[in-house]
Amino acid sequence: MNLYDAILVRKSVKNYHMDELEQTMLNNILNFANHLSMLTEDNKVQYKILHHSYTDNKLLSIFSVKAPYYFVIASDNDDLSLMNNAYLMEQISLYLTTKGIGSYLIGKKKINKELVDGLNYDSGLIMAFGKAKDNIYRDVRKLKHIDEKDICIYKCEPDMSLKSLMKIASYSTANRTMQPFRFVIYDNRIHLFSKKETFHARTYHEAKNIDIGIILAHLLVAAEELWFQTTIKKQENITNREMKNNEYVISLFLKAA
8 A cells, every 4th residue: 555545545543552653663654754845945844753641741632532642743833834734744644554553633732842852843733643443444435525526627628647636636625624625727737726714713724724735745645646746836826816705725736757
């Protein structure tokens, strides 16, 4: 199983054995994370794997999932940083799935830097992980998702590779995400839009940025599997346009490898 396969079969797991993983595996997880690219050159993060004993110090809230380990991506506290953190965390989660390790995205948390050595940031995205008590794979045949035609507007005649890429995007809207996203597709680029927020609840806004990061991670992994070279960046000329009921988020540029 590779990361591409894991997109379709991964599911969130809340119940864990408290057995420790081998140190070699923990090192491999950090090594994988350290080789991931950021969404933009401006993004800076710090990675940390925390043992469950940190929960005794109330690092996590009482509503957190109990697990042997927690993966922390610490960064600045802004929208792009949160989006980038989710983009990275989803790829780490997929990697764990390929190794038979379960995971559950807890969300954005305030971090007490005094309790975690070496962290320069007090905000981070946290994911529980470890050996799961339950099955960590879902049956893709039973997966409910938005039909591709309902979220994609094609401005070109798509070939099979482009159609396959957007099929992955449609699966990315299943279960894990709030599904407020639409895609405008050209032969060499994909523009991602989200529905305009009708209310300004902080938790909703944060959840939307996390979902955007997850979708971008899936698109990147799928694009690499389908032999596309990718570049992610924001187009200012699109940002300034008025899109009824939608807001432009970011673009994925494609080039056949």
